[in-house]
Structures are given as C-alpha cells and as structure tokens.
Amino acid sequence: MDTADVYRTFAVREARGPYRELAAAIAADPGLIALIDALPQPKRQPNLLLASVRYEGGPATEQDGFRTWAKDHWPQVERTVLTRRTQTNEAGRCASLLPVLAQVEGPLALIEVGASAGLCLQPDRYRYVYDARPPIGRGPVTLTCATEGDPPIPDALPGIAWRAGIDLAPVDVTDPGERRWLECLVWPGEDTRRDRLRQALAIAAENPPRLVEGDATATLPGLVAEAKNHGTVVVYHSALLPYLTPGARDRFVDLVTSLDVRWISNEGTARLPHLKVPDGDRLAFVTALDGVPKALTDPHGSWLNWL
Ligand SMILES: C[S@@+](CC[C@H](N)C(=O)[O-])C[C@H]1O[C@@H](n2cnc3c(N)ncnc32)[C@H](O)[C@@H]1O
Numbered sequence: 001m002d003t004a005d006v007y008r009t010f011a012v013r014e015a016r017g018p019y020r021e022l023a024a025a026i027a028a029d030p031g032l033i034a035l036i037d038a039l040p041q042p043k044r045q046p047n048l049l050l051a052s053v054r055y056e057g058g059p060a061t062e063q064d065g066f067r068t069w070a071k072d073h074w075p076q077v078e079r080t081v082l083t084r085r086t087q088t089n090e091a092g093r094c095a096s097l098l099p100v101l102a103q104v105e106g107p108l109a110l111i112e113v114g115a116s117a118g119l120c121l122q123p124d125r126y127r128y129v130y131d132a133r134p135p136i137g138r139g140p141v142t143l144t145c146a147t148e149g150d151p152p153i154p155d156a157l158p159g160i161a162w163r164a165g166i167d168l169a170p171v172d173v174t175d176p177g178e179r180r181w182l183e184c185l186v187w188p189g190e191d192t193r194r195d196r197l198r199q200a201l202a203i204a205a206e207n208p209p210r211l212v213e214g215d216a217t218a219t220l221p222g223l224v225a226e227a228k229n230h231g232t233v234v235v236y237h238s239a240l241l242p243y244l245t246p247g248a249r250d251r252f253v254d255l256v257t258s259l260d261v262r263w264i265s266n267e268g269t270a271r272l273p274h275l276k277v278p279d280g281d282r283l284a285f286v287t288a289l290d291g292v293p294k295a296l297t298d299p300h301g302s303w304l305n306w307l
Contacts (some may be wrong), residue, residue, distance in 0.1 A: 005027070006025045007033075008024060010023045011050045012024075014283070015046075016190075018060060018061040019046075019187055019188065023050075026049075028232060032067055047086045051185045052081045053070050053073075054107040056077055084181055087169070087182065088186070089171065090120070090197075092300045093145075093266060093299075094122075094126055095128055096238075096301045097123055100137075100264050100288075102288075103125065103294075104232055104262050106159040106231060108231050109228070109230040109231040110164075110234050111163075111227055112165040113220060114238070115165025117201065117209075117211075118165045118171075118209030121165050121209045122163075122209065123158065125137075126139055126142070126143050126200070127141065127143070128145065130146075130153045130304075131146060132304070136153070136154065136155065136157060140185055140203070147305070147306065149305050149306035163210070163221055164210040164228075166223060167213065170213050170257045172208075173208055179201050183198070193300065203233075216244070217251050219250065221255070224261055226268050233259075233262065235261045237265055237267070238285075239266070239270070241265075262290060264287070265287070265288045266285050266286075266287045267285055267286065268285055268286075269285070283299060284296040287304075
C-alpha cells in the first residue's frame with residue numbers, strides 16, 4: 001500500500017469528523033504526499049502527521065487550510081513528526097478493563113505495557129456508569145459505557161496495591177508540552193474525549209504513576225519480579241500491539257504467557273488472531289483475560305459486548 005492509499009484507507013475506515021475529509025484530501029495531494037514519503041516509513045502514519053501540524057499551531061481541518069499550512073511550515077512539522085510518537089492515552093479504556101479486572105482476585109499489582117502517560121493505570125480513580133446501573137467509584141472523570149451480553153459489572157472498584165507502567169517513551173504528566181501533545185492526538189470535534197483527557201491528566205499529575213522507560217519484552221520480567229511482592233500480578237496492554245512488528249508481538253505474547261501473571265489484552269481484533277473472536281461489523285477491540293476473549297469493546301471504551 002503506498003502512502004496515498006494509507007491516507008485514503010484511513011479516511012474511509014478509521015477517521016471520524018473533519019479528519020475523514022482531510023485525510024482524503026491529503027491522499028489526493030501529490031505535493032504533500034511527496035513530503036510525507038520523504039519521512040522514514042514508520043513516521044508516515046496519518047495520526048502522527050495530523051497531530052504534528054496541530055501541535056505546531058496549524059489548523060485541524062481541510063476548510064481551515066490544513067494542507068497549505070502543512071506545506072508552508074514543513075520544517076517545523078517534520079521536526080515534530082520525527083521527535084514525537086502516537087501515544088494516544090485513552091482513560092475511557094478503563095471501562096473495558098474494569099469487568100475483566102474484577103475477575104482477578106486482588107489485591108492487584110498492575111503493570112501496563114505501553115502505558116503512555118499512565119492514564120489506564122489508574123482505573124480505581126475514575127467513576128463508571130454502565131447503562132442504568134448505580135455508578136461505581138467517584139471523581140471528576142465519569143466513564144460511561146453501554147453494555148450488551150450481561151457483563152459481570154462489579155459493585156466496587158478493584159483494590160490496587162501496586163502499579164507501574166512500561167513505555168518506550170513515557171509521557172510526563174507534569175510537563176505542559178507533553179500534555180499538549182496528548183491533546184493534539186485527540187481528533188478534532190471530540191470535545192468529550194479532550195475534556196476527559198484533561199481531567200484524567202490532572203488526576204495523574206496529583207499522584208504521577210511510576211513509568212519505566214524501556215521496551216515491552218526487555219523490561220517486563222524485571223518489573224514482574226518486583227510486582228510479585230505486592231499482589232496478584234496483572235499485565236495489561238491496550239492499543240500497544242500495532243506498534244510491534246509481527247515478530248516482536250509474538251515474542252511479547254510468548255513472554256507474557258510464560259510468566260506467572262494474569263494477562264489482560266485490549267487490542268484490535270486483528271492483532272491477536274489466535275483469539276478467534278466473532279467478526280462484528282463495528283471497529284472493535286477484543287478484551288481478553290489469559291488469552292480467552294471476554295468482550296468485544298469500543299476502542300475508546302464507550303460500549304462493551306460481553307461474549
Ligand atoms: C496508542 S498508545 C496506548 C496507550 C495506552 N495503553 C492506552 O490504551 O491509552 C501506545 C503506547 O505504546 C508505546 N509503545 C510502542 N512500542 C512499544 C514497545 N516496544 N515497548 C513499550 N512501549 C511501546 C508507545 O510509546 C505508546 O505510548
């Protein structure tokens with residue numbers, strides 16, 4: 001697939017709101033495609049370019065002149081593309097995580113792999129509303145989730161005795177530039193997500209999570225050895241696997257399954273093909289415990305279909 005095809009496919013299959021039209025327009029702009037093609041291959045992805053232009057102060061939509069601005073300011077845009085990564089951190093995913101976490105006997109020692117700023121490492125600091133059930137938890141961030149299939153929604157939040165994250169490039173929640181980068185990764189028009197991100201970052205900034213810089217597979221065993229002293233070790237990852245090559249993904253899965261830990265994966269249905277989940281017509285993640293699919297879930301946690 002060439003770069004124009006990547007942007008065209010993104011427009012049709014993934015993008016929502018103004019990014020749909022914008023990605024299609026980029027795909028049809030040979031001048032901008034040539035600039036993108038001069039970037040290293042992993043840096044050509046739509047989300048990274050779109051966020052980088054906004055981070056540099058450019059517009060977010062085709063109507064506001066995104067393409068002209070991007071070409072006119074290409075050295076700045078290129079600098080951000082080359083130095084930043086797509087590290088979208090979505091606290092909403094904790095609504096997918098909670099019913100599965102509740103199946104594990106605590107107290108829990110939680111390790112998130114690919115944690116970004118660690119917003120999914122604090123599932124006990126959010127308030128959850130599943131359908132018309134009574135809310136669980138409290139705080140300024142409410143995660144609303146519509147369910148199907150009678151999920152075992154817990155009455156209370158899990159007891160988390162210890163937590164840490166691993167990331168190739170941990171995001172420092174106390175750094176305004178890093179926080180702004182995370183905001184630029186939220187798509188235009190998604191104000192509810194942006195507001196939730198700000199509030200979740202504020203919670204994290206009060207009590208910053210421990211984030212270890214390192215590669216998923218290389219760093220995990222050491223952290224698991226440490227976590228064992230604190231509770232039932234749960235290794236969790238969400239939207240991590242697209243960033244691993246197929247070989248690295250297989251090595252990571254082999255490692256997790258060889259460790260004495262509980263394993264929760266929350267990834268696109270294509271990323272762990274051996275999980276064999278029914279193909280739905282919605283773009284979905286599959287949330288699995290110890291390699292057994294438990295739910296199809298919205299990639300941002302707004303719905304959950306218990307299997
Ligand atoms: C899309 S973000 C997801 C963040 C968070 N898990 C969530 O669901 O909101 C993926 C994260 O994985 C990290 N990552 C990518 N490859 C990695 C690797 N080999 N080892 C550790 N972290 C990695 C990236 O830096 C990024 O922060």
